[in-house]
Amino acid sequence: MSSFRFRLRAFGAVAGVAALLALAACSSGGTSSSSGKASSSGTVTVAVVSNPLITGQMIPLTTSSFEKQYPGITVKFATYTEGDLRAAIEKDVSTHSNAFNVIMIGPYETPLFAKNGWLTDLSTQFIASDPAYDAGDLLPPIAKALSYKGDLYAVPFYGESSMMFYNKTLFAKAHLTMPQHPTWAQVQGFAAKLNQPGKVSGICLRGLAGWGDNMAALDTVVNTFGGQWFDMNWKPQLTSPAFEQATNFYVNLVRKYGEPGASNDSFNQLLTLYGQGKCAMWYDATVAATSIAGSFPSVFAQTGYAFAPVNRTKSSGWLWTWSLGIPQGTANAGAAWKFVSWATSKQYDSLVASKYGWSAVPPGTRTSLYSNPSYLSAAKAFAPITIASIDSVDPTHPTLNPVPYVGIQYVDIPQFESLGLTVAQQIAGAIAGTESVSQALQASQSAAAAYTPAQLSGG
Amino acid sequence: MAAVETGAQPASKVEVRPRGVSRREQWQRRLPLLPALIYVVVVTQIPFVVTLWYSFQNYFFDVPGGAHFNGFSNYTTVFTNAGFRGSLLRSVFMTATAVIVAMILGVAFAVLLDRKFLGRGVVRTLIITPFLVMPAAAALVWASPMLDPNFGLVNYLLEPFGVHHVAWLSQYPLVSVIAVMIWQWTPFMTLIVLAGLQSQPADTLEAAKVDGAGALATFRELTLPHLRPYIELGILLGSIYLVNAFDAVRLMTNGGPGTATTNLPFYLYQQVNYAFDVGGAAALGVVTVILTIIVATFALRMFARVFQFQEA
Numbered sequence: 169m170s171s172f173r174f175r176l177r178a179f180g181a182v183a184g185v186a187a188l189l190a191l192a193a194c195s196s197g198g199t200s201s202s203s204g205k206a207s208s209s210g211t212v213t214v215a216v217v218s219n220p221l222i223t224g225q226m227i228p229l230t231t232s233s234f235e236k237q238y239p240g241i242t243v244k245f246a247t248y249t250e251g252d253l254r255a256a257i258e259k260d261v262s263t264h265s266n267a268f269n270v271i272m273i274g275p276y277e278t279p280l281f282a283k284n285g286w287l288t289d290l291s292t293q294f295i296a297s298d299p300a301y302d303a304g305d306l307l308p309p310i311a312k313a314l315s316y317k318g319d320l321y322a323v324p325f326y327g328e329s330s331m332m333f334y335n336k337t338l339f340a341k342a343h344l345t346m347p348q349h350p351t352w353a354q355v356q357g358f359a360a361k362l363n364q365p366g367k368v369s370g371i372c373l374r375g376l377a378g379w380g381d382n383m384a385a386l387d388t389v390v391n392t393f394g395g396q397w398f399d400m401n402w403k404p405q406l407t408s409p410a411f412e413q414a415t416n417f418y419v420n421l422v423r424k425y426g427e428p429g430a431s432n433d434s435f436n437q438l439l440t441l442y443g444q445g446k447c448a449m450w451y452d453a454t455v456a457a458t459s460i461a462g463s464f465p466s467v468f469a470q471t472g473y474a475f476a477p478v479n480r481t482k483s484s485g486w487l488w489t490w491s492l493g494i495p496q497g498t499a500n501a502g503a504a505w506k507f508v509s510w511a512t513s514k515q516y517d518s519l520v521a522s523k524y525g526w527s528a529v530p531p532g533t534r535t536s537l538y539s540n541p542s543y544l545s546a547a548k549a550f551a552p553i554t555i556a557s558i559d560s561v562d563p564t565h566p567t568l569n570p571v572p573y574v575g576i577q578y579v580d581i582p583q584f585e586s587l588g589l590t591v592a593q594q595i596a597g598a599i600a601g602t603e604s605v606s607q608a609l610q611a612s613q614s615a616a617a618a619y620t621p622a623q624l625s626g627g
Numbered sequence: 628m629a630a631v632e633t634g635a636q637p638a639s640k641v642e643v644r645p646r647g648v649s650r651r652e653q654w655q656r657r658l659p660l661l662p663a664l665i666y667v668v669v670v671t672q673i674p675f676v677v678t679l680w681y682s683f684q685n686y687f688f689d690v691p692g693g694a695h696f697n698g699f700s701n702y703t704t705v706f707t708n709a710g711f712r713g714s715l716l717r718s719v720f721m722t723a724t725a726v727i728v729a730m731i732l733g734v735a736f737a738v739l740l741d742r743k744f745l746g747r748g749v750v751r752t753l754i755i756t757p758f759l760v761m762p763a764a765a766a767l768v769w770a771s772p773m774l775d776p777n778f779g780l781v782n783y784l785l786e787p788f789g790v791h792h793v794a795w796l797s798q799y800p801l802v803s804v805i806a807v808m809i810w811q812w813t814p815f816m817t818l819i820v821l822a823g824l825q826s827q828p829a830d831t832l833e834a835a836k837v838d839g840a841g842a843l844a845t846f847r848e849l850t851l852p853h854l855r856p857y858i859e860l861g862i863l864l865g866s867i868y869l870v871n872a873f874d875a876v877r878l879m880t881n882g883g884p885g886t887a888t889t890n891l892p893f894y895l896y897q898q899v900n901y902a903f904d905v906g907g908a909a910a911l912g913v914v915t916v917i918l919t920i921i922v923a924t925f926a927l928r929m930f931a932r933v934f935q936f937q938e939a
Contacts, residue, residue: 258689365791375797582687585902593886601797
């Protein structure tokens with residue numbers, strides 16, 4: 169008798185919990201905001217990535233300057249890590265929930281979202297009637313990456329390529345010299361000599377699963393080894409000799425001479441490690457220089473810079489820019505543009521310079537910054553190599569052989585969001601040692617082969 | 628089987644309505660419960676029906692055009708997908724290991740706490756604390772300050788013993804996550820078993836002593852059978868909660884490295900939040916519910932049988 173009642177109750181509990189589990193998956197966090205006309209006041213909710221230039225500068229400056237300048241506008245920030253930001257934004261704009269008035273996106277999302285009609289055309293809607301914004305000043309590769317059919321659909325907050333950071337003191341002690349344009353073979357040799365387990369890692373590399381995390385770095389290695397995601401017929405090439413060789417190289421490099429626990433590390437973790445002097449070399453985004461200068465002055469003084477290492481191609485840096493866009497049909501679009509144009513303007517750069525110094529200014533977006541003498545003298549160590557790296561990229565020809573896709577450290581197709589993560593997880597597994605590189609690539613290849621060429625090409 | 632039927636029979640014959648209560652009065656008694664019932668239906672059953680509907684749709688967030696019917700293809704994908712099987716097995720393994728180890732530790736702590744000693748109140752509070760920490764906060768504390776390979780406390784404390792810079796979350800991801808689950812759930816088991824211990828009649832123990840039984844024999848022959856329903860309850864409740872464990876997985880390892888710690892809830896979450904596959908995730912959810920109900924039914928039948936033995 170008592171057992172029966174107990175049974176029923178527990179059964180109900182199990183069934184209820186199971187049902188909730190199923191639902192948790194479907195409850196998206198989109199709360200729709202109240203509708204309103206394109207007015208220049210109201211609340212602007214901004215979804216941003218939690219990188220230092222945003223959490224350390226943009227958010228406090230918005231409170232201390234922007235909201236004072238525009239008393240009618242209240243700005244609310246939602247900060248996410250890179251992977252979570254993508255998930256939140258994608259759900260928000262595709263379902264037209266419009267919880268965000270401004271979204272932080274990059275060259276991967278902008279053309280795809282614009283094609284789907286999810287973004288406001290900034291060129292015709294706002295920039296045309298706002299000559300003070302000076303969109304012509306934006307760096308051409310960056311502006312091109314954020315355009316769809318010739319119009320800007322997002323404007324850059326900061327832009328980056330990738331490069332090698334190294335500790336000059338450690339190099340001098342070991343009697344090593346880093347060339348301006350190193351090869352990956354040289355880098356491996358340096359890492360082997362400089363690695364002191366438990367004290368200093370020979371090289372710090374990204375391992376965290378995410379197409380914008382570990383895959384960003386690995387893709388540039390794959391490209392310069394001559395590998396590619398797809399051939400001209402959209403056949404996946406993840407088990408091709410070049411892809412496999414590059415992946416083996418990267419995984420072995422980080423497993424042998426990389427930081428411990430690499431499979432959990434991405435930009436922010438590596439910035440801390442490098443800033444604490446625990447990396448002899450670090451291959452990552454050029455924008456890291458700005459953060460090292462701002463947060464770790466003693467390490468900054470010892471830091472040298474070199475171009476992204478190469479193997480078979482001449483250059484191999486990636487191209488990324490965290491940019492601000494306005495979803496189509498959002499409320500308060502006028503106020504949203506006020507914020508977007510403020511955060512990406514020349515005036516914002518001067519404001520940052522007056523508060524945090526010129527070396528802390530968000531790099532890689534405007535030509536004028538690279539002819540500004542105050543900036544060039546404050547950032548002389550890394551500004552020339554940053555701008556040269558950004559100028560050298562060509563997202564339409566990322567690797568040795570022709571490819572049907574656009575993108576250096578990504579493939580600009582909607583399926584890549586999911587496919588890129590699947591592959592990234594496999595690679596993170598290989599870096600952690602839970603599976604071999606060839607197993608990881610086999611699994612990746614079959615994940616990529618699940619799509620037909622027609623789906624991938626958008627045909 | 629037989630045990631269940633005999634267990635169920637008397638219940639079906641019993642008239643639930645007490646004599647002399649009119650239909651009207653019955654409703655008057657039910658009425659105050661209705662808001663809660665309606666609330667439960669609205670927040671669990673309606674979404675479940677929606678989930679069911681979505682499970683037959685092809686709907687990706689990142690593909691414009693919305694949802695369209697695609698028959699059973701989402702279900703076919705679920706059953707042919709290695710990712711689903713892997714996460715299912717991992718879920719079972721994580722839950723079973725965590726619950727069993729937490730229960731063994733829980734019994735041990737409860738037995739110790741059942742004795743009188745100086746500072747027992749303080750020790751009891753300390754032992755219960757992990758259960759009071761928010762799971763998300765606990766996971767974050769474990770992920771970086773404790774287990775970080777470079778700055779973590781665990782490595783620092785183990786260094787004198789020759790452990791150097793172990794990347795716990797990369798090298799032993801599953802063990803690390805399970806360890807945190809055990810850490811969090813041992814107090815719960817301790818509390819339940821302690822309640823059982825304290826309800827044990829003192830005269831039985833005294834009688835055992837008079838009969839010359841040793842401490843070990845007394846524990847095995849008297850205390851353990853007495854604790855049995857408490858242990859079973861703890862295991863059942865622990866399993867129900869831990870099979871849904873998400874916080875630790877999400878915040879410590881994000882299901883990785885690779886898919887080393889991806890359990891069923893996290894896999895579902897990934898299908899929606901990273902793959903944007905609403906239809907596939909809905910199908911996964913439905914399959915999960917069916918599997919859970921099957922497993923729960925078997926588990927409860929087993930319990931029912933156990934109780935039958937107890938009564939016999």
